[in-house]
Amino acid sequence: MQASILSLVLVLGASQVVAQYTNQSAPFNLILCSSNATLNGALLGACHEGAAIEGLCPSIGGNASASYNQFTFNYTSKQTPDPVFGITGLLTWELRGGNFNLSSPMSISTSLTSNVAVPLFTPGSQFTSIGFDNDNMLFIPQYYDDTVVPPKFGSKPLQRWYACTTQDTYLYTTLAWVIGTQSPENPSCQKVEVKRVFV
Numbered sequence: 001m002q003a004s005i006l007s008l009v010l011v012l013g014a015s016q017v018v019a020q021y022t023n024q025s026a027p028f029n030l031i032l033c034s035s036n037a038t039l040n041g042a043l044l045g046a047c048h049e050g051a052a053i054e055g056l057c058p059s060i061g062g063n064a065s066a067s068y069n070q071f072t073f074n075y076t077s078k079q080t081p082d083p084v085f086g087i088t089g090l091l092t093w094e095l096r097g098g099n100f101n102l103s104s105p106m107s108i109s110t111s112l113t114s115n116v117a118v119p120l121f122t123p124g125s126q127f128t129s130i131g132f133d134n135d136n137m138l139f140i141p142q143y144y145d146d147t148v149v150p151p152k153f154g155s156k157p158l159q160r161w162y163a164c165t166t167q168d169t170y171l172y173t174t175l176a177w178v179i180g181t182q183s184p185e186n187p188s189c190q191k192v193e194v195k196r197v198f199v
Protein backbone atom coordinates (compact mmCIF):
# COMPACT_ATOMS: atom_id res chain seq x y z
CA MET A 1 0.00 0.00 0.00
CA GLN A 2 2.65 2.47 1.13
CA ALA A 3 4.90 1.49 -1.79
CA SER A 4 2.13 1.97 -4.32
CA ILE A 5 1.23 5.41 -2.92
CA LEU A 6 4.90 6.32 -3.08
CA SER A 7 5.27 5.31 -6.72
CA LEU A 8 2.13 7.24 -7.61
CA VAL A 9 3.51 10.29 -5.83
CA LEU A 10 6.86 9.96 -7.60
CA VAL A 11 5.11 9.70 -10.94
CA LEU A 12 3.02 12.80 -10.17
CA GLY A 13 6.04 14.74 -8.96
CA ALA A 14 8.35 13.96 -11.88
CA SER A 15 8.09 15.27 -15.41
CA GLN A 16 4.94 13.94 -16.95
CA VAL A 17 3.88 12.96 -20.41
CA VAL A 18 1.27 15.17 -22.05
CA ALA A 19 -2.10 13.47 -22.00
CA GLN A 20 -4.98 15.58 -23.22
CA TYR A 21 -4.20 19.00 -21.79
CA THR A 22 -6.15 20.73 -24.53
CA ASN A 23 -8.09 23.26 -22.46
CA GLN A 24 -6.18 26.49 -22.68
CA SER A 25 -6.35 29.69 -20.62
CA ALA A 26 -6.28 33.21 -22.01
CA PRO A 27 -2.74 34.53 -22.61
CA PHE A 28 -0.88 36.10 -19.71
CA ASN A 29 2.42 37.75 -18.84
CA LEU A 30 4.71 36.36 -16.16
CA ILE A 31 6.08 39.08 -13.90
CA LEU A 32 8.88 38.81 -11.37
CA CYS A 33 8.34 39.94 -7.80
CA SER A 34 11.64 40.62 -6.03
CA SER A 35 12.98 42.67 -3.17
CA ASN A 36 15.60 43.86 -5.67
CA ALA A 37 14.04 46.93 -7.32
CA THR A 38 15.99 46.24 -10.53
CA LEU A 39 14.33 42.85 -10.99
CA ASN A 40 10.95 43.64 -9.46
CA GLY A 41 8.30 43.99 -12.17
CA ALA A 42 10.50 42.51 -14.93
CA LEU A 43 8.62 40.55 -17.59
CA LEU A 44 9.71 36.99 -18.23
CA GLY A 45 10.15 36.32 -21.92
CA ALA A 46 10.93 33.24 -23.96
CA CYS A 47 14.64 33.40 -24.87
CA HIS A 48 16.49 31.20 -27.34
CA GLU A 49 18.39 28.25 -25.83
CA GLY A 50 18.58 25.97 -28.88
CA ALA A 51 16.53 24.83 -31.91
CA ALA A 52 12.94 25.59 -30.84
CA ILE A 53 14.06 25.52 -27.17
CA GLU A 54 13.55 28.57 -24.96
CA GLY A 55 14.33 29.56 -21.42
CA LEU A 56 12.58 32.30 -19.44
CA CYS A 57 14.60 35.52 -19.30
CA PRO A 58 13.65 38.65 -17.36
CA SER A 59 13.51 41.96 -19.18
CA ILE A 60 12.90 45.31 -17.55
CA GLY A 61 10.41 47.47 -19.40
CA GLY A 62 9.69 44.67 -21.87
CA ASN A 63 6.76 44.73 -24.31
CA ALA A 64 3.80 42.99 -22.64
CA SER A 65 2.08 42.62 -26.05
CA ALA A 66 4.95 40.78 -27.71
CA SER A 67 4.26 37.08 -28.29
CA TYR A 68 7.56 36.05 -26.67
CA ASN A 69 6.27 37.61 -23.42
CA GLN A 70 2.91 35.82 -23.47
CA PHE A 71 2.16 32.38 -22.11
CA THR A 72 -0.83 30.13 -21.56
CA PHE A 73 -1.90 27.47 -19.08
CA ASN A 74 -3.03 24.15 -20.59
CA TYR A 75 -5.10 21.82 -18.47
CA THR A 76 -7.71 19.13 -18.72
CA SER A 77 -11.23 19.51 -17.43
CA LYS A 78 -11.10 15.76 -16.67
CA GLN A 79 -8.74 16.37 -13.73
CA THR A 80 -10.33 16.34 -10.27
CA PRO A 81 -9.13 19.57 -8.63
CA ASP A 82 -6.81 19.03 -5.65
CA PRO A 83 -8.23 20.73 -2.52
CA VAL A 84 -4.99 22.71 -2.06
CA PHE A 85 -3.68 23.10 -5.63
CA GLY A 86 -6.87 23.42 -7.61
CA ILE A 87 -6.22 22.45 -11.21
CA THR A 88 -2.62 21.79 -12.19
CA GLY A 89 -1.34 21.59 -15.73
CA LEU A 90 1.22 22.86 -18.20
CA LEU A 91 2.85 26.23 -18.70
CA THR A 92 2.87 26.61 -22.48
CA TRP A 93 4.40 28.96 -25.01
CA GLU A 94 3.76 29.17 -28.73
CA LEU A 95 6.66 29.56 -31.10
CA ARG A 96 5.57 31.54 -34.17
CA GLY A 97 7.43 30.38 -37.25
CA GLY A 98 7.19 31.68 -40.81
CA ASN A 99 4.55 29.11 -41.75
CA PHE A 100 3.88 27.26 -38.51
CA ASN A 101 2.92 27.79 -34.86
CA LEU A 102 4.22 25.32 -32.31
CA SER A 103 2.99 25.11 -28.72
CA SER A 104 5.55 23.67 -26.30
CA PRO A 105 5.23 22.75 -22.63
CA MET A 106 7.66 23.96 -19.97
CA SER A 107 9.73 21.26 -18.31
CA ILE A 108 12.51 21.44 -15.77
CA SER A 109 15.19 18.83 -16.24
CA THR A 110 17.42 18.22 -13.29
CA SER A 111 21.09 17.50 -12.96
CA LEU A 112 22.44 15.33 -10.16
CA THR A 113 25.37 17.68 -9.74
CA SER A 114 23.61 21.00 -9.09
CA ASN A 115 20.60 22.16 -7.08
CA VAL A 116 19.81 24.87 -9.66
CA ALA A 117 17.64 23.75 -12.58
CA VAL A 118 16.51 25.75 -15.63
CA PRO A 119 12.90 25.68 -16.87
CA LEU A 120 12.77 25.26 -20.66
CA PHE A 121 10.06 25.16 -23.29
CA THR A 122 10.89 22.13 -25.40
CA PRO A 123 8.71 20.71 -28.20
CA GLY A 124 7.34 17.30 -27.33
CA SER A 125 5.46 15.67 -24.53
CA GLN A 126 7.65 16.11 -21.43
CA PHE A 127 6.35 18.67 -18.97
CA THR A 128 6.62 19.73 -15.35
CA SER A 129 3.29 20.08 -13.61
CA ILE A 130 2.59 23.63 -12.39
CA GLY A 131 -0.27 25.61 -10.91
CA PHE A 132 -1.25 29.14 -9.92
CA ASP A 133 -2.46 29.98 -6.41
CA ASN A 134 -5.26 32.40 -5.47
CA ASP A 135 -2.82 35.30 -5.76
CA ASN A 136 -1.84 34.14 -9.29
CA MET A 137 1.60 33.06 -8.09
CA LEU A 138 3.27 30.25 -10.05
CA PHE A 139 3.98 27.12 -8.00
CA ILE A 140 5.09 23.53 -8.37
CA PRO A 141 2.99 21.04 -6.42
CA GLN A 142 4.69 19.02 -3.69
CA TYR A 143 2.93 15.80 -2.75
CA TYR A 144 5.55 14.33 -0.44
CA ASP A 145 7.70 16.03 2.21
CA ASP A 146 10.82 14.17 3.27
CA THR A 147 12.25 16.91 5.50
CA VAL A 148 10.46 15.22 8.39
CA VAL A 149 10.77 11.66 9.72
CA PRO A 150 8.76 9.76 8.84
CA PRO A 151 8.17 11.51 5.49
CA LYS A 152 4.75 13.04 5.19
CA PHE A 153 2.23 12.97 2.38
CA GLY A 154 0.37 16.19 1.76
CA SER A 155 -0.24 18.86 -0.85
CA LYS A 156 1.98 21.93 -0.58
CA PRO A 157 2.54 24.57 -3.29
CA LEU A 158 6.27 25.40 -3.54
CA GLN A 159 7.76 28.56 -5.04
CA ARG A 160 11.50 27.88 -5.15
CA TRP A 161 12.02 30.33 -8.00
CA TYR A 162 15.20 32.37 -8.44
CA ALA A 163 16.72 34.56 -11.14
CA CYS A 164 20.22 33.23 -11.80
CA THR A 165 23.02 33.53 -14.31
CA THR A 166 22.81 30.14 -16.00
CA GLN A 167 24.35 28.55 -19.04
CA ASP A 168 22.07 25.94 -20.49
CA THR A 169 23.34 26.85 -23.93
CA TYR A 170 23.87 30.58 -23.63
CA LEU A 171 24.98 32.67 -20.69
CA TYR A 172 21.83 34.47 -19.60
CA THR A 173 19.99 35.60 -16.52
CA THR A 174 17.11 33.11 -16.46
CA LEU A 175 14.38 31.92 -14.21
CA ALA A 176 15.62 28.92 -12.23
CA TRP A 177 14.24 26.40 -9.77
CA VAL A 178 16.20 25.38 -6.70
CA ILE A 179 15.89 21.73 -5.77
CA GLY A 180 15.39 21.04 -2.09
CA THR A 181 15.30 23.31 0.92
CA GLN A 182 18.90 24.61 0.80
CA SER A 183 20.07 27.88 -0.72
CA PRO A 184 21.02 27.84 -4.40
CA GLU A 185 24.64 26.78 -4.89
CA ASN A 186 24.92 29.26 -7.79
CA PRO A 187 25.99 32.51 -6.06
CA SER A 188 24.32 34.72 -8.69
CA CYS A 189 20.82 33.54 -7.76
CA GLN A 190 18.35 36.09 -6.40
CA LYS A 191 15.05 35.04 -4.82
CA VAL A 192 12.00 35.89 -6.92
CA GLU A 193 8.37 34.95 -7.19
CA VAL A 194 6.48 34.70 -10.48
CA LYS A 195 3.08 36.31 -10.91
CA ARG A 196 0.56 35.69 -13.68
CA VAL A 197 -1.10 38.81 -15.10
CA PHE A 198 -3.64 38.23 -17.87
CA VAL A 199 -3.12 40.45 -20.91
Ligand SMILES: *[C@@H]1O[C@H](CO)[C@@H](O)[C@H](O)[C@H]1NC(C)=O
Pocket: 018, 021, 022, 023, 024, 074, 090, 092, 103, 104, 105
Ligand atom coordinates in the same frame (compact mmCIF):
# COMPACT_ATOMS: atom_id res chain seq x y z
C1 LIG B 1 -2.44 23.69 -25.49
O1 LIG B 1 -3.78 23.78 -25.88
C2 LIG B 1 -3.98 24.27 -27.20
C3 LIG B 1 -5.48 24.39 -27.41
O2 LIG B 1 -6.08 23.13 -27.27
C4 LIG B 1 -3.30 23.31 -28.19
O3 LIG B 1 -3.43 23.83 -29.50
C5 LIG B 1 -1.82 23.19 -27.84
O4 LIG B 1 -1.20 22.24 -28.67
C6 LIG B 1 -1.66 22.76 -26.40
N1 LIG B 1 -0.24 22.78 -26.06
C7 LIG B 1 0.40 21.75 -25.52
C8 LIG B 1 1.87 21.91 -25.29
O5 LIG B 1 -0.15 20.72 -25.20
Ligand SMILES: *[C@@H]1O[C@H](CO)[C@@H](O)[C@H](O)[C@H]1NC(C)=O
Pocket: 022, 023, 077
Ligand atom coordinates in the same frame (compact mmCIF):
# COMPACT_ATOMS: atom_id res chain seq x y z
C1 LIG C 1 -12.46 22.10 -21.66
O1 LIG C 1 -12.59 21.66 -23.00
C2 LIG C 1 -13.73 20.86 -23.22
C3 LIG C 1 -13.66 20.30 -24.64
O2 LIG C 1 -13.38 21.34 -25.55
C4 LIG C 1 -14.99 21.72 -22.98
O3 LIG C 1 -16.15 20.93 -23.16
C5 LIG C 1 -14.95 22.22 -21.52
O4 LIG C 1 -16.03 23.10 -21.28
C6 LIG C 1 -13.65 22.97 -21.24
N1 LIG C 1 -13.58 23.26 -19.81
C7 LIG C 1 -13.30 24.46 -19.33
C8 LIG C 1 -13.24 24.59 -17.85
O5 LIG C 1 -13.07 25.41 -20.05
Ligand SMILES: *[C@@H]1O[C@H](CO)[C@@H](O)[C@H](O)[C@H]1NC(C)=O
Pocket: 036, 037, 038, 039, 173, 190
Ligand atom coordinates in the same frame (compact mmCIF):
# COMPACT_ATOMS: atom_id res chain seq x y z
C1 LIG D 1 19.71 43.49 -8.36
O1 LIG D 1 19.57 42.86 -9.62
C2 LIG D 1 20.49 43.34 -10.60
C3 LIG D 1 20.13 42.67 -11.91
O2 LIG D 1 20.17 41.26 -11.80
C4 LIG D 1 21.91 43.04 -10.15
O3 LIG D 1 22.83 43.55 -11.10
C5 LIG D 1 22.16 43.68 -8.79
O4 LIG D 1 23.43 43.30 -8.31
C6 LIG D 1 21.09 43.24 -7.79
N1 LIG D 1 21.24 44.00 -6.56
C7 LIG D 1 21.35 43.42 -5.37
C8 LIG D 1 21.42 44.34 -4.19
O5 LIG D 1 21.40 42.20 -5.23
Ligand SMILES: *[C@@H]1O[C@H](CO)[C@@H](O)[C@H](O)[C@H]1NC(C)=O
Pocket: 063, 064, 065, 066, 067
Ligand atom coordinates in the same frame (compact mmCIF):
# COMPACT_ATOMS: atom_id res chain seq x y z
C1 LIG E 1 4.97 45.45 -28.83
O1 LIG E 1 4.58 44.22 -29.46
C2 LIG E 1 3.47 44.35 -30.35
C3 LIG E 1 3.09 42.96 -30.82
O2 LIG E 1 4.16 42.29 -31.37
C4 LIG E 1 3.89 45.28 -31.51
O3 LIG E 1 2.78 45.45 -32.37
C5 LIG E 1 4.32 46.63 -30.94
O4 LIG E 1 4.82 47.43 -31.99
C6 LIG E 1 5.41 46.43 -29.91
N1 LIG E 1 5.71 47.72 -29.27
C7 LIG E 1 6.95 48.17 -29.15
C8 LIG E 1 7.10 49.47 -28.44
O5 LIG E 1 7.93 47.55 -29.58
Ligand SMILES: *[C@@H]1O[C@H](CO)[C@@H](O)[C@H](O)[C@H]1NC(C)=O
Pocket: 096, 098, 099, 100, 101
Ligand atom coordinates in the same frame (compact mmCIF):
# COMPACT_ATOMS: atom_id res chain seq x y z
C1 LIG F 1 0.06 31.73 -35.73
O1 LIG F 1 -0.68 32.41 -34.74
C2 LIG F 1 -0.90 33.79 -35.03
C3 LIG F 1 -1.58 34.43 -33.83
O2 LIG F 1 -2.66 33.68 -33.42
C4 LIG F 1 -1.73 33.92 -36.29
O3 LIG F 1 -1.90 35.28 -36.61
C5 LIG F 1 -1.02 33.21 -37.45
O4 LIG F 1 -1.82 33.20 -38.60
C6 LIG F 1 -0.68 31.77 -37.06
N1 LIG F 1 0.16 31.18 -38.09
C7 LIG F 1 -0.13 29.99 -38.65
C8 LIG F 1 0.82 29.52 -39.69
O5 LIG F 1 -1.08 29.30 -38.29
